[in-house]
Amino acid sequence: MFTLATWxxxxxxxxxxxxxxxxxxEAPDVLCLQxxxxxxxxxxxxxxxxxxxxHMVARGQKGYNGVAILSRLPITDAGERDYAKLGHARHVAxxxxxxxxxxxMYIPAGGDVPDREVNEKFGQKLxxxxxxxxxxxxxxxxxxxxxxxxxxxxxxxxxxxxKKLLKIVSHTPIEVEHLLAAQDAGDWVDVTRKDIPxxxxxxxxxxxxxxxxxxxxxxxxxxxxxxxxxxxxxxGSRILRDARGWEKPSDHAPVFASFDL
DNA sequence: ATGGTTGCGCTGCAA
Numbered sequence: 001m002f003t004l005a006t007w008x009x010x011x012x013x014x015x016x017x018x019x020x021x022x023x024x025x026e027a028p029d030v031l032c033l034q035x036x037x038x039x040x041x042x043x044x045x046x047x048x049x050x051x052x053x054x055h056m057v058a059r060g061q062k063g064y065n066g067v068a069i070l071s072r073l074p075i076t077d078a079g080e081r082d083y084a085k086l087g088h089a090r091h092v093a094x095x096x097x098x099x100x101x102x103x104x105m106y107i108p109a110g111g112d113v114p115d116r117e118v119n120e121k122f123g124q125k126l127x128x129x130x131x132x133x134x135x136x137x138x139x140x141x142x143x144x145x146x147x148x149x150x151x152x153x154x155x156x157x158x159x160x161x162x163k164k165l166l167k168i169v170s171h172t173p174i175e176v177e178h179l180l181a182a183q184d185a186g187d188w189v190d191v192t193r194k195d196i197p198x199x200x201x202x203x204x205x206x207x208x209x210x211x212x213x214x215x216x217x218x219x220x221x222x223x224x225x226x227x228x229x230x231x232x233x234x235x236g237s238r239i240l241r242d243a244r245g246w247e248k249p250s251d252h253a254p255v256f257a258s259f260d261l
Numbered sequence: 262a263t264g265g266t267t268g269c270g271c272t273g274c275a276a
Binding site for chain 1 (some may be wrong): 266
């Protein structure tokens with residue numbers, strides 16, 4: 001069995017202490033981070049190693065984006081893809097000894113206006129997700145797990161108000177349509193919703209709320225998917241909402257899943 | 262209808 005977590009950390013250097021706390025208290029076998037906002041050589045790997053996470057694959061750039069996969073178990077191969085040719089560090093993949101492939105994705109947020117004619121970033125987001133669809137269609141993934149900050153909340157109960165967010169980037173019908181097409185192309189199962197099928201579920205709360213916890217205007221932007229051949233081995237999904245209330249928090253909470261493999 | 266916060270890195274941009 002192994003446990004995996006995904007967390008948009010919003011600067012891995014500023015929040016090195018929070019990552020350490022999560023690794024100590026929750027001890028997942030694998031932790032996938034997004035928005036590291038750091039060149040790879042400045043990621044605090046020494047701390048990871050001291051806590052038993054001796055293996056890492058990462059892609060980085062100064063100030064923006066950045067993804068990393070930390071592991072207690074050996075990583076036998078690594079890969080990456082520059083989706084939508086943005087030149088951003090938004091994807092990294094790792095193959096584990098048991099053959100399971102882990103994809104860590106940071107899909108573009110997409111700006112404020114949900115119209116690619118006036119907002120180039122929105123078009124880039126749709127193109128990014130379309131390329132995910134095409135890649136999975138051409139090369140069907142097997143024994144694979146894909147996690148990350150997808151920046152899309154697909155279900156009505158993935159947002160605090162479906163009606164109020166229909167025109168807000170992250171929950172527009174066209175984004176949801178694109179994400180579901182990518183999911184379908186790879187026969188991906190939404191593991192979090194397989195385990196927690198009912199009810200409101202969020203992984204992100206804006207910094208701008210006066211009291212994020214009381215207002216609870218969240219969205220489920222962070223996801224764990226698995227291919228059908230291993231999705232039935234998944235159980236025990238949860239979102240560590242508490243971490244959103246830690247000192248100087250990320251605006252995202254970590255999402256967990258365990259697999260009997 | 263609007264403004265609200267944070268991180269990076271140095272002026273505003275991205276989220």
